[in-house]
Amino acid sequence: MSDEPIRLTLPVTGEADAEAIRALRSGQRVLLSGTLYTARDAAHRRMVEALARGEELPFPSEGAAIYYAGPSPARPGRVIGSAGPTTSSRMDAFAPALMAQGVRVMIGKGSRSAEVKEALRRYGAVYLVATGGAAALLARRIKSARVVAYPDLGAEAVHELVVEDFPAVVANDSAGGDLYTEGIRAYRREADV
Amino acid sequence: MREVTAAAVMAAAARLCVEANLRLGEDVLAALEEARKREESPTGREILAQLVENARIAWEDQVPVCQDTGYAVFFVELGQEVQLVGGTLEEAINAGVRRGYTEGYLRKSIVGDPLERMNTGDNTPAVIHVRSVPGDRLRLRFMAKGAGSENMSRLAMLKPSAGWAGVKEFVRQAVREAGSNPCPPLVLGVAVGGDFEQCALAAKEALLRKVGEPQPEPRVAGLERELLEAVNDLGLGPGGLGGRVTALAVHLALLPTHIAALPVGVAFACHAYRHGEAIL
Numbered sequence: 483m484s485d486e487p488i489r490l491t492l493p494v495t496g497e498a499d500a501e502a503i504r505a506l507r508s509g510q511r512v513l514l515s516g517t518l519y520t521a522r523d524a525a526h527r528r529m530v531e532a533l534a535r536g537e538e539l540p541f542p543s544e545g546a547a548i549y550y551a552g553p554s555p556a557r558p559g560r561v562i563g564s565a566g567p568t569t570s571s572r573m574d575a576f577a578p579a580l581m582a583q584g585v586r587v588m589i590g591k592g593s594r595s596a597e598v599k600e601a602l603r604r605y606g607a608v609y610l611v612a613t614g615g616a617a618a619l620l621a622r623r624i625k626s627a628r629v630v631a632y633p634d635l636g637a638e639a640v641h642e643l644v645v646e647d648f649p650a651v652v653a654n655d656s657a658g659g660d661l662y663t664e665g666i667r668a669y670r671r672e673a674d675v
Numbered sequence: 676m677r678e679v680t681a682a683a684v685m686a687a688a689a690r691l692c693v694e695a696n697l698r699l700g701e702d703v704l705a706a707l708e709e710a711r712k713r714e715e716s717p718t719g720r721e722i723l724a725q726l727v728e729n730a731r732i733a734w735e736d737q738v739p740v741c742q743d744t745g746y747a748v749f750f751v752e753l754g755q756e757v758q759l760v761g762g763t764l765e766e767a768i769n770a771g772v773r774r775g776y777t778e779g780y781l782r783k784s785i786v787g788d789p790l791e792r793m794n795t796g797d798n799t800p801a802v803i804h805v806r807s808v809p810g811d812r813l814r815l816r817f818m819a820k821g822a823g824s825e826n827m828s829r830l831a832m833l834k835p836s837a838g839w840a841g842v843k844e845f846v847r848q849a850v851r852e853a854g855s856n857p858c859p860p861l862v863l864g865v866a867v868g869g870d871f872e873q874c875a876l877a878a879k880e881a882l883l884r885k886v887g888e889p890q891p892e893p894r895v896a897g898l899e900r901e902l903l904e905a906v907n908d909l910g911l912g913p914g915g916l917g918g919r920v921t922a923l924a925v926h927l928a929l930l931p932t933h934i935a936a937l938p939v940g941v942a943f944a945c946h947a948y949r950h951g952e953a954i955l
Protein backbone atom coordinates (compact mmCIF):
# COMPACT_ATOMS: atom_id res chain seq x y z
CA MET A 483 0.00 0.00 0.00
CA SER A 484 2.88 2.36 -0.46
CA ASP A 485 1.59 3.21 -3.95
CA GLU A 486 -0.56 6.27 -4.50
CA PRO A 487 -4.28 5.51 -4.26
CA ILE A 488 -6.29 5.19 -7.46
CA ARG A 489 -8.95 7.87 -7.96
CA LEU A 490 -12.37 6.72 -9.11
CA THR A 491 -15.44 8.71 -10.03
CA LEU A 492 -18.87 7.25 -9.36
CA PRO A 493 -21.26 6.20 -10.77
CA VAL A 494 -19.47 4.09 -13.36
CA THR A 495 -20.44 5.63 -16.71
CA GLY A 496 -19.15 4.62 -20.12
CA GLU A 497 -16.67 2.00 -21.25
CA ALA A 498 -13.54 3.74 -19.90
CA ASP A 499 -15.01 3.80 -16.39
CA ALA A 500 -16.15 0.20 -16.68
CA GLU A 501 -12.67 -0.82 -17.77
CA ALA A 502 -11.13 1.05 -14.81
CA ILE A 503 -13.34 -0.96 -12.46
CA ARG A 504 -12.44 -4.26 -14.14
CA ALA A 505 -8.74 -3.35 -13.91
CA LEU A 506 -8.80 -2.91 -10.12
CA ARG A 507 -6.91 -5.56 -8.16
CA SER A 508 -7.27 -6.71 -4.56
CA GLY A 509 -5.07 -4.77 -2.15
CA GLN A 510 -5.12 -1.52 -4.12
CA ARG A 511 -6.14 1.63 -2.30
CA VAL A 512 -8.77 3.83 -3.90
CA LEU A 513 -10.24 7.28 -3.30
CA LEU A 514 -13.86 7.61 -4.37
CA SER A 515 -15.56 10.79 -5.52
CA GLY A 516 -19.13 11.16 -6.76
CA THR A 517 -22.39 9.51 -5.80
CA LEU A 518 -22.98 6.51 -3.52
CA TYR A 519 -26.28 5.06 -2.31
CA THR A 520 -26.55 3.67 1.20
CA ALA A 521 -28.54 0.52 1.76
CA ARG A 522 -28.40 -2.14 4.41
CA ASP A 523 -30.52 -5.07 5.59
CA ALA A 524 -34.09 -3.76 5.40
CA ALA A 525 -33.55 -1.63 2.27
CA HIS A 526 -32.03 -4.61 0.43
CA ARG A 527 -34.99 -6.75 1.30
CA ARG A 528 -37.37 -4.11 -0.05
CA MET A 529 -35.35 -3.53 -3.22
CA VAL A 530 -35.23 -7.22 -4.06
CA GLU A 531 -38.96 -7.52 -3.36
CA ALA A 532 -39.57 -4.53 -5.66
CA LEU A 533 -37.55 -6.21 -8.43
CA ALA A 534 -39.58 -9.41 -7.97
CA ARG A 535 -42.73 -7.35 -8.58
CA GLY A 536 -41.20 -6.03 -11.80
CA GLU A 537 -40.49 -2.57 -10.37
CA GLU A 538 -37.26 -0.61 -10.65
CA LEU A 539 -34.65 0.19 -8.03
CA PRO A 540 -35.25 3.50 -6.21
CA PHE A 541 -32.10 5.05 -7.73
CA PRO A 542 -30.42 4.96 -11.17
CA SER A 543 -28.90 1.49 -11.06
CA GLU A 544 -26.65 1.62 -14.15
CA GLY A 545 -23.07 1.71 -12.88
CA ALA A 546 -24.24 2.54 -9.35
CA ALA A 547 -22.19 2.20 -6.17
CA ILE A 548 -23.86 0.92 -3.00
CA TYR A 549 -22.46 1.67 0.42
CA TYR A 550 -23.54 -0.75 3.16
CA ALA A 551 -24.09 1.78 5.91
CA GLY A 552 -26.65 3.11 8.37
CA PRO A 553 -25.39 6.49 9.55
CA SER A 554 -26.00 8.00 12.97
CA PRO A 555 -28.31 11.07 12.97
CA ALA A 556 -26.90 14.42 11.85
CA ARG A 557 -26.68 17.27 14.35
CA PRO A 558 -28.60 20.37 13.22
CA GLY A 559 -26.70 22.12 10.42
CA ARG A 560 -24.50 19.10 9.69
CA VAL A 561 -24.49 16.90 6.58
CA ILE A 562 -24.54 13.56 8.39
CA GLY A 563 -23.58 11.88 11.67
CA SER A 564 -21.03 9.06 11.70
CA ALA A 565 -21.10 6.83 8.66
CA GLY A 566 -18.84 3.78 8.66
CA PRO A 567 -19.50 0.50 6.82
CA THR A 568 -21.56 -2.35 8.20
CA THR A 569 -20.91 -6.10 7.76
CA SER A 570 -21.43 -6.90 4.08
CA SER A 571 -22.14 -10.62 4.39
CA ARG A 572 -25.68 -9.86 5.54
CA MET A 573 -26.29 -8.46 2.05
CA ASP A 574 -24.74 -11.44 0.22
CA ALA A 575 -28.10 -12.98 -0.62
CA PHE A 576 -29.23 -9.79 -2.37
CA ALA A 577 -26.04 -8.54 -4.03
CA PRO A 578 -26.09 -10.65 -7.24
CA ALA A 579 -29.64 -9.47 -8.08
CA LEU A 580 -28.51 -5.85 -7.74
CA MET A 581 -25.44 -6.42 -9.89
CA ALA A 582 -27.77 -7.84 -12.54
CA GLN A 583 -29.50 -4.42 -12.46
CA GLY A 584 -26.25 -2.61 -13.18
CA VAL A 585 -24.70 -2.04 -9.74
CA ARG A 586 -20.91 -2.21 -10.21
CA VAL A 587 -19.38 -1.15 -6.91
CA MET A 588 -20.17 -2.28 -3.37
CA ILE A 589 -18.53 -0.83 -0.27
CA GLY A 590 -18.72 -2.46 3.14
CA LYS A 591 -16.65 -4.48 5.56
CA GLY A 592 -15.90 -8.19 5.85
CA SER A 593 -15.61 -11.04 3.38
CA ARG A 594 -18.24 -12.10 0.82
CA SER A 595 -19.84 -15.39 -0.23
CA ALA A 596 -18.76 -17.51 -3.18
CA GLU A 597 -21.93 -16.42 -5.03
CA VAL A 598 -21.04 -12.75 -4.65
CA LYS A 599 -17.47 -13.35 -5.83
CA GLU A 600 -18.78 -15.22 -8.84
CA ALA A 601 -21.17 -12.35 -9.63
CA LEU A 602 -18.24 -9.88 -9.43
CA ARG A 603 -16.52 -11.85 -12.18
CA ARG A 604 -19.66 -12.16 -14.28
CA TYR A 605 -20.53 -8.46 -14.16
CA GLY A 606 -17.04 -6.96 -13.99
CA ALA A 607 -17.88 -5.45 -10.62
CA VAL A 608 -15.78 -4.77 -7.54
CA TYR A 609 -16.13 -5.06 -3.78
CA LEU A 610 -14.33 -2.42 -1.74
CA VAL A 611 -13.86 -2.23 2.00
CA ALA A 612 -13.77 0.92 4.07
CA THR A 613 -12.30 0.78 7.56
CA GLY A 614 -14.98 -0.50 9.93
CA GLY A 615 -15.33 1.90 12.82
CA ALA A 616 -13.55 4.80 11.10
CA ALA A 617 -16.99 6.35 10.95
CA ALA A 618 -16.19 9.95 11.90
CA LEU A 619 -13.25 10.11 9.50
CA LEU A 620 -15.38 8.72 6.66
CA ALA A 621 -18.25 11.08 7.49
CA ARG A 622 -15.97 14.06 6.80
CA ARG A 623 -15.58 12.86 3.21
CA ILE A 624 -19.35 13.01 2.71
CA LYS A 625 -20.30 16.36 1.25
CA SER A 626 -24.05 15.99 0.98
CA ALA A 627 -26.70 13.48 1.98
CA ARG A 628 -30.39 13.13 1.23
CA VAL A 629 -32.92 10.35 1.68
CA VAL A 630 -34.13 9.02 -1.68
CA ALA A 631 -36.19 5.99 -0.61
CA TYR A 632 -37.83 4.27 2.35
CA PRO A 633 -37.72 7.22 4.78
CA ASP A 634 -39.69 5.14 7.29
CA LEU A 635 -36.57 2.99 7.79
CA GLY A 636 -34.70 5.84 9.55
CA ALA A 637 -30.97 5.04 9.61
CA GLU A 638 -31.71 2.19 7.21
CA ALA A 639 -33.33 4.41 4.56
CA VAL A 640 -31.62 4.71 1.17
CA HIS A 641 -29.50 7.88 1.24
CA GLU A 642 -27.84 9.46 -1.76
CA LEU A 643 -24.38 10.57 -0.65
CA VAL A 644 -22.00 12.80 -2.57
CA VAL A 645 -18.46 11.98 -1.46
CA GLU A 646 -15.01 13.38 -2.08
CA ASP A 647 -11.84 11.34 -1.67
CA PHE A 648 -13.61 8.63 0.28
CA PRO A 649 -10.88 6.08 1.17
CA ALA A 650 -11.33 2.36 0.57
CA VAL A 651 -9.32 -0.75 -0.30
CA VAL A 652 -10.11 -3.29 -3.05
CA ALA A 653 -11.04 -6.54 -1.27
CA ASN A 654 -12.50 -8.59 -4.13
CA ASP A 655 -11.85 -7.82 -7.78
CA SER A 656 -13.44 -9.09 -10.98
CA ALA A 657 -10.51 -11.45 -11.62
CA GLY A 658 -11.02 -13.48 -8.44
CA GLY A 659 -8.53 -11.65 -6.21
CA ASP A 660 -9.46 -11.75 -2.52
CA LEU A 661 -7.54 -9.59 -0.08
CA TYR A 662 -9.00 -11.34 2.95
CA THR A 663 -7.40 -14.67 2.10
CA GLU A 664 -4.21 -13.21 0.58
CA GLY A 665 -3.59 -10.73 3.40
CA ILE A 666 -4.13 -13.21 6.19
CA ARG A 667 -2.00 -15.88 4.52
CA ALA A 668 0.92 -13.46 4.46
CA TYR A 669 0.85 -12.94 8.24
CA ARG A 670 -0.49 -16.21 9.62
CA ARG A 671 1.81 -18.08 11.99
CA GLU A 672 -0.29 -21.16 12.70
CA ALA A 673 0.64 -24.49 11.22
CA ASP A 674 -2.70 -26.22 11.65
CA VAL A 675 -5.04 -24.61 9.10
CA MET B 676 -28.31 4.52 54.59
CA ARG B 677 -27.17 7.03 52.02
CA GLU B 678 -29.71 8.40 49.60
CA VAL B 679 -29.04 8.49 45.88
CA THR B 680 -31.73 9.98 43.66
CA ALA B 681 -33.02 8.36 40.52
CA ALA B 682 -32.45 11.73 38.82
CA ALA B 683 -28.74 11.51 39.61
CA VAL B 684 -28.57 7.98 38.21
CA MET B 685 -30.38 9.12 35.07
CA ALA B 686 -28.02 12.06 34.57
CA ALA B 687 -24.94 9.87 35.06
CA ALA B 688 -26.25 7.22 32.66
CA ALA B 689 -27.02 9.84 30.00
CA ARG B 690 -23.57 11.38 30.33
CA LEU B 691 -21.85 7.98 30.12
CA CYS B 692 -23.74 7.10 26.92
CA VAL B 693 -22.75 10.34 25.20
CA GLU B 694 -19.17 10.60 26.43
CA ALA B 695 -18.22 7.00 25.77
CA ASN B 696 -19.60 7.20 22.23
CA LEU B 697 -17.97 10.50 21.29
CA ARG B 698 -14.61 10.09 22.98
CA LEU B 699 -12.54 6.95 22.66
CA GLY B 700 -10.91 6.13 26.01
CA GLU B 701 -7.25 6.93 26.64
CA ASP B 702 -6.61 3.25 27.31
CA VAL B 703 -7.82 2.18 23.86
CA LEU B 704 -6.08 5.07 22.11
CA ALA B 705 -2.77 4.27 23.78
CA ALA B 706 -3.13 0.62 22.76
CA LEU B 707 -3.85 1.62 19.14
CA GLU B 708 -0.80 3.92 19.09
CA GLU B 709 1.34 1.13 20.46
CA ALA B 710 -0.07 -1.33 17.90
CA ARG B 711 0.91 1.05 15.11
CA LYS B 712 4.54 0.69 16.08
CA ARG B 713 4.31 -3.08 16.16
CA GLU B 714 2.26 -3.71 13.01
CA GLU B 715 4.24 -4.98 10.02
CA SER B 716 1.52 -4.88 7.36
CA PRO B 717 1.40 -1.54 5.50
CA THR B 718 -2.39 -1.87 5.10
CA GLY B 719 -2.61 -2.63 8.80
CA ARG B 720 -0.54 0.42 9.72
CA GLU B 721 -2.68 2.59 7.48
CA ILE B 722 -5.86 1.32 9.16
CA LEU B 723 -4.44 1.92 12.65
CA ALA B 724 -3.48 5.45 11.62
CA GLN B 725 -7.05 5.99 10.38
CA LEU B 726 -8.45 4.77 13.69
CA VAL B 727 -6.35 7.16 15.77
CA GLU B 728 -7.30 10.00 13.42
CA ASN B 729 -10.94 8.89 13.55
CA ALA B 730 -11.00 9.21 17.34
CA ARG B 731 -9.66 12.75 17.09
CA ILE B 732 -12.21 13.75 14.45
CA ALA B 733 -15.11 12.20 16.38
CA TRP B 734 -14.38 14.37 19.41
CA GLU B 735 -13.73 17.45 17.31
CA ASP B 736 -16.90 17.08 15.24
CA GLN B 737 -18.92 15.75 18.20
CA VAL B 738 -20.02 12.68 16.27
CA PRO B 739 -19.84 9.09 17.49
CA VAL B 740 -16.56 7.21 17.07
CA CYS B 741 -18.60 4.54 15.24
CA GLN B 742 -22.11 4.90 13.82
CA ASP B 743 -23.15 1.67 15.54
CA THR B 744 -23.61 3.17 18.97
CA GLY B 745 -24.74 -0.22 20.10
CA TYR B 746 -26.73 -1.84 22.82
CA ALA B 747 -26.38 0.25 25.98
CA VAL B 748 -24.94 -2.22 28.51
CA PHE B 749 -24.62 -1.37 32.20
CA PHE B 750 -22.89 -3.27 34.98
CA VAL B 751 -24.09 -1.80 38.26
CA GLU B 752 -22.55 -2.30 41.67
CA LEU B 753 -25.15 -1.25 44.19
CA GLY B 754 -23.81 -0.62 47.70
CA GLN B 755 -25.95 -2.24 50.39
CA GLU B 756 -26.17 1.06 52.23
CA VAL B 757 -27.51 2.94 49.23
CA GLN B 758 -31.15 3.87 49.24
CA LEU B 759 -32.40 4.80 45.82
CA VAL B 760 -35.13 7.45 45.99
CA GLY B 761 -37.47 8.86 43.38
CA GLY B 762 -37.71 5.84 41.10
CA THR B 763 -36.33 2.39 40.35
CA LEU B 764 -32.80 1.73 39.14
CA GLU B 765 -34.03 0.24 35.89
CA GLU B 766 -36.29 3.19 35.08
CA ALA B 767 -33.55 5.67 35.93
CA ILE B 768 -30.97 3.98 33.69
CA ASN B 769 -33.43 3.66 30.81
CA ALA B 770 -34.41 7.31 31.15
CA GLY B 771 -30.69 8.16 30.96
CA VAL B 772 -30.23 6.04 27.85
CA ARG B 773 -33.27 7.65 26.23
CA ARG B 774 -31.90 11.11 26.94
CA GLY B 775 -28.28 10.35 26.07
CA TYR B 776 -29.04 8.65 22.76
CA THR B 777 -31.51 11.36 21.71
CA GLU B 778 -29.66 14.50 22.83
CA GLY B 779 -26.28 13.08 21.84
CA TYR B 780 -27.45 12.28 18.28
CA LEU B 781 -26.49 8.64 18.73
CA ARG B 782 -27.99 5.95 16.54
CA LYS B 783 -30.97 4.07 17.90
CA SER B 784 -30.36 0.42 17.15
CA ILE B 785 -32.72 -1.52 19.42
CA VAL B 786 -35.83 -3.36 18.21
CA GLY B 787 -38.53 -4.15 20.78
CA ASP B 788 -39.40 -7.60 19.48
CA PRO B 789 -36.73 -9.83 17.96
CA LEU B 790 -39.10 -11.20 15.30
CA GLU B 791 -41.28 -8.22 14.45
CA ARG B 792 -38.20 -5.95 14.62
CA MET B 793 -39.77 -2.53 15.18
CA ASN B 794 -37.21 0.00 16.39
CA THR B 795 -38.02 1.29 19.88
CA GLY B 796 -36.83 4.71 18.73
CA ASP B 797 -34.73 5.63 21.76
CA ASN B 798 -32.25 2.75 22.14
CA THR B 799 -34.02 1.38 25.21
CA PRO B 800 -34.26 -0.99 26.91
CA ALA B 801 -30.69 -1.02 28.17
CA VAL B 802 -29.06 -4.31 29.16
CA ILE B 803 -28.58 -4.02 32.93
CA HIS B 804 -26.69 -6.29 35.32
CA VAL B 805 -26.87 -5.46 39.02
CA ARG B 806 -24.72 -6.79 41.82
CA SER B 807 -25.10 -5.99 45.48
CA VAL B 808 -21.81 -4.97 47.16
CA PRO B 809 -20.79 -3.63 50.58
CA GLY B 810 -20.65 0.14 51.08
CA ASP B 811 -22.70 3.24 50.35
CA ARG B 812 -21.75 3.92 46.74
CA LEU B 813 -23.40 3.15 43.44
CA ARG B 814 -21.00 2.33 40.62
CA LEU B 815 -22.23 2.43 37.04
CA ARG B 816 -20.04 0.86 34.38
CA PHE B 817 -21.18 1.34 30.79
CA MET B 818 -20.26 -0.07 27.42
CA ALA B 819 -21.71 0.72 24.01
CA LYS B 820 -21.78 -2.65 22.34
CA GLY B 821 -22.03 -2.72 18.54
CA ALA B 822 -23.55 -5.75 16.85
CA GLY B 823 -20.56 -6.43 14.60
CA SER B 824 -18.57 -7.57 17.59
CA GLU B 825 -21.45 -8.82 19.75
CA ASN B 826 -22.63 -11.21 17.02
CA MET B 827 -19.27 -12.99 17.15
CA SER B 828 -19.56 -13.94 20.87
CA ARG B 829 -19.18 -17.64 21.57
CA LEU B 830 -19.81 -20.01 24.43
CA ALA B 831 -18.96 -23.70 24.66
CA MET B 832 -19.43 -26.29 27.36
CA LEU B 833 -16.16 -28.18 26.89
CA LYS B 834 -15.27 -31.46 28.53
CA PRO B 835 -12.90 -31.00 31.49
CA SER B 836 -10.43 -33.31 29.71
CA ALA B 837 -10.07 -30.66 26.97
CA GLY B 838 -8.15 -28.59 29.51
CA TRP B 839 -6.24 -25.40 28.77
CA ALA B 840 -5.30 -26.62 25.28
CA GLY B 841 -9.00 -27.01 24.48
CA VAL B 842 -9.77 -23.55 25.84
CA LYS B 843 -7.03 -22.00 23.76
CA GLU B 844 -8.16 -23.74 20.59
CA PHE B 845 -11.77 -22.66 21.16
CA VAL B 846 -10.75 -19.01 21.57
CA ARG B 847 -8.55 -19.18 18.50
CA GLN B 848 -11.30 -20.75 16.45
CA ALA B 849 -13.82 -18.14 17.58
CA VAL B 850 -11.51 -15.31 16.49
CA ARG B 851 -10.57 -17.05 13.24
CA GLU B 852 -14.21 -17.58 12.28
CA ALA B 853 -15.14 -14.03 13.26
CA GLY B 854 -12.59 -12.75 10.75
CA SER B 855 -13.04 -9.11 9.90
CA ASN B 856 -16.64 -8.86 11.16
CA PRO B 857 -15.91 -7.64 14.70
CA CYS B 858 -13.52 -4.92 13.40
CA PRO B 859 -10.12 -6.06 14.68
CA PRO B 860 -7.88 -5.16 16.45
CA LEU B 861 -10.04 -6.58 19.21
CA VAL B 862 -10.23 -6.61 22.95
CA LEU B 863 -11.31 -10.09 24.07
CA GLY B 864 -13.02 -11.02 27.32
CA VAL B 865 -12.58 -14.71 28.03
CA ALA B 866 -14.13 -16.55 30.95
CA VAL B 867 -13.38 -20.13 31.88
CA GLY B 868 -15.55 -21.96 34.42
CA GLY B 869 -18.81 -21.15 36.19
CA ASP B 870 -22.05 -22.37 34.65
CA PHE B 871 -23.58 -21.43 31.30
CA GLU B 872 -24.88 -17.92 32.03
CA GLN B 873 -22.26 -17.01 34.63
CA CYS B 874 -19.54 -17.80 32.12
CA ALA B 875 -21.08 -15.57 29.44
CA LEU B 876 -21.55 -12.73 31.90
CA ALA B 877 -18.02 -12.98 33.29
CA ALA B 878 -16.56 -12.92 29.77
CA LYS B 879 -18.50 -9.73 29.04
CA GLU B 880 -17.55 -8.14 32.33
CA ALA B 881 -13.88 -9.01 31.81
CA LEU B 882 -13.92 -6.58 28.89
CA LEU B 883 -14.47 -3.73 31.30
CA ARG B 884 -10.98 -3.83 32.72
CA LYS B 885 -9.00 -0.94 31.25
CA VAL B 886 -6.95 -1.99 28.24
CA GLY B 887 -3.33 -2.25 29.33
CA GLU B 888 -4.19 -2.40 33.04
CA PRO B 889 -1.95 -5.13 34.42
CA GLN B 890 -3.50 -8.40 35.53
CA PRO B 891 -2.54 -8.64 39.23
CA GLU B 892 -2.49 -12.46 39.33
CA PRO B 893 0.81 -13.67 37.77
CA ARG B 894 -0.56 -17.07 36.71
CA VAL B 895 -3.58 -15.48 35.00
CA ALA B 896 -1.33 -12.82 33.44
CA GLY B 897 0.75 -15.62 31.89
CA LEU B 898 -2.35 -17.31 30.50
CA GLU B 899 -3.57 -14.00 29.08
CA ARG B 900 -0.26 -13.51 27.29
CA GLU B 901 -0.50 -17.02 25.85
CA LEU B 902 -4.01 -16.38 24.53
CA LEU B 903 -3.01 -13.01 23.08
CA GLU B 904 -0.11 -14.59 21.24
CA ALA B 905 -2.26 -17.46 19.94
CA VAL B 906 -4.82 -14.97 18.63
CA ASN B 907 -2.24 -12.69 17.04
CA ASP B 908 -0.66 -15.68 15.30
CA LEU B 909 -3.87 -15.98 13.28
CA GLY B 910 -2.63 -13.11 11.11
CA LEU B 911 -6.02 -11.39 10.75
CA GLY B 912 -4.54 -8.02 11.61
CA PRO B 913 -6.28 -4.61 11.57
CA GLY B 914 -9.55 -4.74 9.67
CA GLY B 915 -9.00 -8.47 9.16
CA LEU B 916 -6.97 -7.66 6.03
CA GLY B 917 -3.81 -9.37 7.27
CA GLY B 918 -1.30 -8.27 9.89
CA ARG B 919 0.29 -8.89 13.26
CA VAL B 920 -2.12 -7.09 15.56
CA THR B 921 -5.41 -9.00 15.66
CA ALA B 922 -6.06 -8.26 19.33
CA LEU B 923 -4.91 -5.42 21.58
CA ALA B 924 -5.56 -7.34 24.76
CA VAL B 925 -7.13 -10.49 26.22
CA HIS B 926 -8.77 -10.24 29.63
CA LEU B 927 -9.21 -13.61 31.32
CA ALA B 928 -11.51 -14.56 34.21
CA LEU B 929 -11.26 -17.96 35.93
CA LEU B 930 -14.34 -19.10 37.86
CA PRO B 931 -15.15 -22.05 40.12
CA THR B 932 -17.04 -24.70 38.18
CA HIS B 933 -18.56 -28.19 38.38
CA ILE B 934 -16.42 -31.36 38.48
CA ALA B 935 -17.92 -32.39 35.14
CA ALA B 936 -17.83 -28.99 33.38
CA LEU B 937 -15.46 -26.66 31.57
CA PRO B 938 -17.46 -23.75 30.14
CA VAL B 939 -15.60 -21.20 27.99
CA GLY B 940 -17.06 -17.86 26.98
CA VAL B 941 -15.54 -15.40 24.52
CA ALA B 942 -16.81 -11.80 24.42
CA PHE B 943 -15.60 -9.62 21.56
CA ALA B 944 -15.02 -5.88 21.69
CA CYS B 945 -14.02 -4.07 18.52
CA HIS B 946 -11.31 -1.41 18.34
CA ALA B 947 -14.06 1.17 18.87
CA TYR B 948 -14.27 -0.15 22.37
CA ARG B 949 -16.39 2.48 24.09
CA HIS B 950 -16.71 2.24 27.83
CA GLY B 951 -16.77 4.39 30.91
CA GLU B 952 -17.79 4.51 34.56
CA ALA B 953 -19.38 6.78 37.12
CA ILE B 954 -19.48 6.48 40.90
CA LEU B 955 -22.39 8.07 42.77
Ligand code: SF4
Nearest residue numbers: 615741821823858945
Ligand atom coordinates in the same frame (compact mmCIF):
# COMPACT_ATOMS: atom_id res chain seq x y z
S1 SF4 C 1 -17.74 -3.82 15.23
FE1 SF4 C 1 -17.36 -1.93 16.38
S2 SF4 C 1 -16.14 -0.63 15.06
FE2 SF4 C 1 -17.03 -2.24 13.80
S3 SF4 C 1 -18.90 -1.33 12.97
FE3 SF4 C 1 -19.47 -2.47 14.81
S4 SF4 C 1 -19.38 -0.99 16.50
FE4 SF4 C 1 -18.28 -0.11 14.74
